[in-house]
Amino acid sequence: xxxHVQRRPGLDLLRIAAAALVFFQHSYxxxxxxxxxxxxxxxxxxxxxxxxxxxxGFLAAASARPPYRWFTDRVxxxxxxxxxxxxxxxxxxxxxxTRQFDIWQVICxxxxxxxFTHHETMINVVTWFITPLLLMYAGALVARMIEPRxxxxxxxxxxxxxxxxxxxxxxIVECHTVTFFAAFLAGGLRHERQRIALFAGSALAAVTxxxxxxxxxxxxxxxxxxxxxxxxxxRRCAPAERFTAxxxxxxxxxxxxxxVVTRISHRWELFLPMGLAASLLxxxxxxxxVSRLRCAVPGLLRRMEHLLSLMIPGSxxxxxxxxxxxxxxxxxxxxxxxxxxxPNRPPAQIE
Numbered sequence: 131x132x133x134h135v136q137r138r139p140g141l142d143l144l145r146i147a148a149a150a151l152v153f154f155q156h157s158y159x160x161x162x163x164x165x166x167x168x169x170x171x172x173x174x175x176x177x178x179x180x181x182x183x184x185x186x187g188f189l190a191a192a193s194a195r196p197p198y199r200w201f202t203d204r205v206x207x208x209x210x211x212x213x214x215x216x217x218x219x220x221x222x223x224x225x226x227x228t229r230q231f232d233i234w235q236v237i238c239x240x241x242x243x244x245x246f247t248h249h250e251t252m253i254n255v256v257t258w259f260i261t262p263l264l265l266m267y268a269g270a271l272v273a274r275m276i277e278p279r280x281x282x283x284x285x286x287x288x289x290x291x292x293x294x295x296x297x298x299x300x301x302i303v304e305c306h307t308v309t310f311f312a313a314f315l316a317g318g319l320r321h322e323r324q325r326i327a328l329f330a331g332s333a334l335a336a337v338t339x340x341x342x343x344x345x346x347x348x349x350x351x352x353x354x355x356x357x358x359x360x361x362x363x364x365r366r367c368a369p370a371e372r373f374t375a376x377x378x379x380x381x382x383x384x385x386x387x388x389x390v391v392t393r394i395s396h397r398w399e400l401f402l403p404m405g406l407a408a409s410l411l412x413x414x415x416x417x418x419x420v421s422r423l424r425c426a427v428p429g430l431l432r433r434m435e436h437l438l439s440l441m442i443p444g445s446x447x448x449x450x451x452x453x454x455x456x457x458x459x460x461x462x463x464x465x466x467x468x469x470x471x472x473p474n475r476p477p478a479q480i481e
Contacts, residue, residue: 140360141188142370144181145377147356151178153384156256157405160388161398172348176302179259180309180353182381186263187310188357190270191282191317197274204267207378209242210420212260215382216240219254222386229253256385262303266310278318286311293344305346308335309353316357328358379420380413387412 155167155175167174193200216239223229231253238247245252245261252258273281286308293304312335316327332354339348373380387409391401 138361138363139366139370140363141185142374143363143367144356144360145185146370146373148178148181148185149373149377149380151175151181152381153406153409154402156385156388157401158398160392161401163398171345172352176349177352180306180349181356182259183263183266183306183310184313184353184357186266187270187313188317190267190310191274191278191314197271200274201267201271205264208260208264210423211379211382211416212242212257213240214416214419214423215379215386216254216257219257219386222389223253254382254385257382259381262306266307269311270314273314279315282311282315282318286315293346294338296344301344301346305344305350308347309350312350312354313357316354325358325361328354332358376410376413376417379416380409383412383416384409 151174155173155178158164158166159175190200195203220231220236220239223231229251231251235244235248235251235253238244239253239257242260242264245258249258269285270282273285289304289307289311293301293308296304312331313328316324316331319327332351335347335351335354339345339351384405388401388405391405391408395401395404
């Protein structure tokens with residue numbers, strides 16, 4: 131599988147469309163207007179979730195980074211913002227007294243295991259996706275380290291079989307896993323073949339859904355088809371690109387923002403605009419907090435090392451010399467200092 135890393139404007143539009151569908155469903159569900167969230171046989175929020183998993187799978191295969199480094203980068207990206215939002219969610223639940231929880235639930239959710247251990251009682255339930263997404267990333271890591279195409283096909287076949295064995299149930303996680311690895315397979319192909327693979331996968335999923343073998347595959351069909359169509363978009367959209375920078379943080383906090391809005395206002399017509407404004411503001415705040423923490427942690431570790439060297443005689447290595455006035459550098463802000471000779475490459479799609 132040959133990775134192709136380049137910025138595609140269609141993916142930014144796809145991401146913002148997926149967020150809009152998810153937010154629309156959650157806002158009107160909170161308002162008790164479930165009659166507005168169904169579009170024929172489709173629930174709009176599930177379409178958006180399927181689009182997010184398709185994006186994650188495609189970008190997992192398209193990344194040019196070595197497999198293990200890619201995986202560790204993904205984990206480092208996912209957990210800090212997730213921890214910040216989860217701590218805030220537990221504080222809100224504890225202060226308001228609306229939800230009961232114990233220390234075991236706090237530990238499980240902070241570890242990203244809440245979907246398996248407390249599926250029915252999760253705090254900030256919209257973060258359920260962390261658990262299956264981590265497992266999908268682990269599967270993608272194994273595939274990229276061994277033989278991407280064959281391993282991904284094996285994983286895809288297993289989850290297709292699991293979904294087909296429950297035709298009357300709603301195996302949502304199994305179907306999202308199929309969406310992830312179908313997009314993963316397409317992402318590893320040459321550019322001219324990616325769209326063909328996505329449309330072929332969409333057609334197969336649609337046939338499976340229409341024939342009644344597994345109705346949940348209709349979301350896979352829509353997501354892969356929309357993904358293929360996004361390749362025709364060539365014009366960049368500045369608002370979509372700006373949203374891409376905070377899309378993950380927004381997805382984590384939008385449920386909390388909606389919960390706050392429902393307490394402030396009882397008019398369901400206002401839930402959508404007020405919730406959107408609150409969630410975007412909260413996403414920017416979370417991103418700012420995480421950025422500050424990323425800069426503060428290395429400096430804190432250096433200070434701890436210095437204190438230990440003063441407390442423990444002989445712990446400081448005489449071979450290491452430091453300038454008299456050293457200024458801590460934040461890796462995120464000054465990454466160009468560590469790789470001045472990097473070749474010119476097209477801007478990478480944000481993963």
